[in-house]
Amino acid sequence: MSAPPLPLAPPGGAPSASGATADRSGALRWGLPAALLAAEYLALSILVDLPLDGPYMPVVRTLRLAVPVALGAAVGGVLLARGSRSAEPGPAAPLPAWRPGPALAVQVAAFAAAAALTRRILAEGAPPLTGGALAAWLAILVAVVLLAVRTAAPLAWVARRVVTRWRTPLLALAAGLLAWRGALEAERLWGVLSEGTLRGAAALLRLGAAPVTVELEERLIGVGGFDVEISEVCSGVDGLGLVLVFQAVWIATSRDRVRLPRALVLLPLGAAAALAANVLRIAALVLLGASGREALALGGFHSRAGWVLFTAVALGSVALAERAAWLRRAPAPRPDATAAAASVAAPGVPAAAAAYVAPLLGAIATALVTGAWSEGALDRAYGARILVAGIALLLVRRSLSPPVLSWSWPPVLLAGAVAVPWIAFGAGDGAGLADAVARLGPAERAAWIATRVAGSCLVVPLAEELAFRGFLLPWLVSPDFERVPPRAWTWTAVALSSLGFGLLHGGWILGTAAGVAFAIARLVRGRLGDAVLAHALCNAAIAAAVMLSGRWGLWS
Structure with missing residues (x-):
């Protein structure tokens, strides 16, 4: 016997007495696949780490880029949705009743199969990776993601939503790409921040009476003979860029509901929270290694867990800010139902924005792909990003106010x-x-x-x-x-x-x-x-x- 479907108000529907229940159910409906995928991502990261060399490194590099950008796009979509009443014009298709049970069971089974295959082909001592094994692994990972989405809504409904309301996903992807760039730029700060971060991690470890060694010049920290070098790439400072970008996105989309410039205090507070989280992450990494779990510490934990951790910091800081009376602006009076309806329909991020960002987004996304397949400093397919940007300009030209050049x-x-x-x-x-x-x-x-x-x-x-x-x-x-x-x-x-x-x-x-x-x-x-x-x-x-x-x- 199946459970009765949970009642949910359709997106954009009129408020009712059960609105709070519908909001909570909606948060659970879409939060479940997000939490599921995050947990599974961490589990795979702990299980094995992606190879650092081999004939299929272009695919591996693409995955290393795709996952953080996808995480960033997901968070960007959440922030756009929280900050904007509606990012698309027109009514949304009715959302079917929620029956997560069957899809959830299949999804968990698919992930178990994916984890087993991951262990078989990527674990230490596994035979050399083949093209067939890599293709099978990628296919089952795609299935795991699609089945997670299916726990929230039928895939056909999701596909129609993406196709008919393509502007919002595109803007979310733009936020994800900007967050990825912000993370890369933040890594450059590791040389400046490394001493304070390592000293903070050492002080935290000493609270447990651990014999800590720190070599600031070499950026080494260790406990009980387990020493690690924290390089720029795995320093975790990239979380600083993530948090700042996501907070800036939320401030921009929510500025009709928050007080400016007061809300800008979120930026230094978020940066401080990101740095504190990095101290905790490094201390946990060293403790894991010193306790005999070196493979776990040096595998997926040091990098993948960092992205999830700092994404949580970004969303958590925004959630706290939304509840701070000091930052909230008093709601404008609504004299009649017509004005209220117009307010609900007013977009926080207008649909026309997608046309303005599409050419740049196409160039950046193409550069990510061609860069992952390039060897060394030279991207021989540089022309591809220019071609994609040019095609995007042609496709959206009717939606733009073209710039007029004059001397x-x-x-x-x-x-x-x-x-x-x-x-x-x-x-x-x-x-x-x-x-x-x-x-x-x-x-x-x-x-x-x-x-x-x-x-x-x-x-x-x-x-x-x-x-x-x-x-x-x-x-x-x-x-x-x-x-x-x-x-x-x-x-x-x-x-x-x-x-x-x-x-x-x-x-x-x-x-x-x-x-x-x-x-x-x-x-x-x-x-x-x-x-x-x-x-x-x-x-x-x-x-x-x-x-x-x-x-x-x-x-x-």
């Missing part, structure tokens, strides 16, 4: 103000890229350089300016961003949009300063085309420095 001195001067310090201080280690380019054949080398110059000077400025100065800057001024006066701005709008731009680029400090300069270029005459022009001229100057002086690090 004026402010964009030129601002381009120089960005290019000079970028060329002087922004170069990374370009030796690997220079060697890789030199090894290309003459025709391929010329084609790659031409594509890189054209992409960075033409397509990239247009895609990035549409996203950051075309959408994000005016949207942070007012949710109805397409009706914002072209020269309207606020300090918060310029700061957050520029910080987002900075996180997208190597060296977030210079990137954020560039974002401020391009915002000024737009605001001087109220023309998005001026920001595009300043950006294009800046990138052209950087390309010239690469070509004339061999500063390949400017492109690394």
Whole structure:
């Protein structure tokens, strides 16, 4: 005998006496698959770690990127949903009654099969990984994810929802990609934060009377002969970037319900919570290893658990902030039912935003894939990201207010103000890229350089300016961003949009300063085309420095 279905109000339906019960049931309905997948992800991470070498490393690198981005997109979707009353126009399809039992049983069985196969092909001492085994493993993992989703709603309903309301998933994916970039940039802070973090972890371990050794220069910490080196990649400092990005997303989408600038206090508090969580994570890692569980400590725990932990910190800080009276803005009075209905229908993130971010999102997603399949510093398929961004621009052009380019001195001067310090201080280690380019054949080398110059000077400025100065800057001024006066701005709008731009680029400090300069270029005459022009001229100057002086690090 099956249990009766749980009653749920359809999304966007009118409030009723059972609204609170429906909200709780809805949270359980969608929270169950999320919690299930998070637990299973941690279990697989503890069971084995992905290989670090072998013929199938491109697939492994793709997975290493896909999982954090998917986690970030899921959290971004939750924050967008919490901060926005509706991100899509029009009524939603009715949500079927919830019967999780059968799908849940099948999903758990599928995960057990996935865990057994994972242990068989990836555990220490397993035979070399084959293409067939890898394909079977990926297929069963996809099945596990789909079955988890099925515990919440029929897959056909979910597919229709994604297809008809594609803008919200796209914006959530954009948040996930930005969080991933923020995490990468935060890793650069490990050199600055390592001493304090390791000292904090050592002090915590000493509370248990453990004999702790710390070598700050080598970034080593250990207990009872078990010593680990905490490198940038597995330092956990990337959680700092995750928390800051997610909190910024929530503040931006909820600014009609929170007090600004008071809500900005979440950023330093969230950063402090992320650093404290990192101290706890390192202490737990050392204790696990010292207790004889070295494989667990050095396997999935040190990295995968960190992503889940810091995602929990981000969501937890937001949940606490939503309950803080000091941060909440008093609700506006609703004189009649018509005004209330209009308020419910008003989108926090307008559907038109998807058209502005689609070209940049396509370029970033393509770069993730092609970068994972590239060897060394050179992405030989760089042209693919430019092609995808160009196709996206063509597809969404009718939904955009196209920027008008016209000559004026402010964009030129601002381009120089960005290019000079970028060329002087922004170069990374370009030796690997220079060697890789030199090894290309003459025709391929010329084609790659031409594509890189054209992409960075033409397509990239247009895609990035549409996203950051075309959408994000005016949207942070007012949710109805397409009706914002072209020269309207606020300090918060310029700061957050520029910080987002900075996180997208190597060296977030210079990137954020560039974002401020391009915002000024737009605001001087109220023309998005001026920001595009300043950006294009800046990138052209950087390309010239690469070509004339061999500063390949400017492109690394």
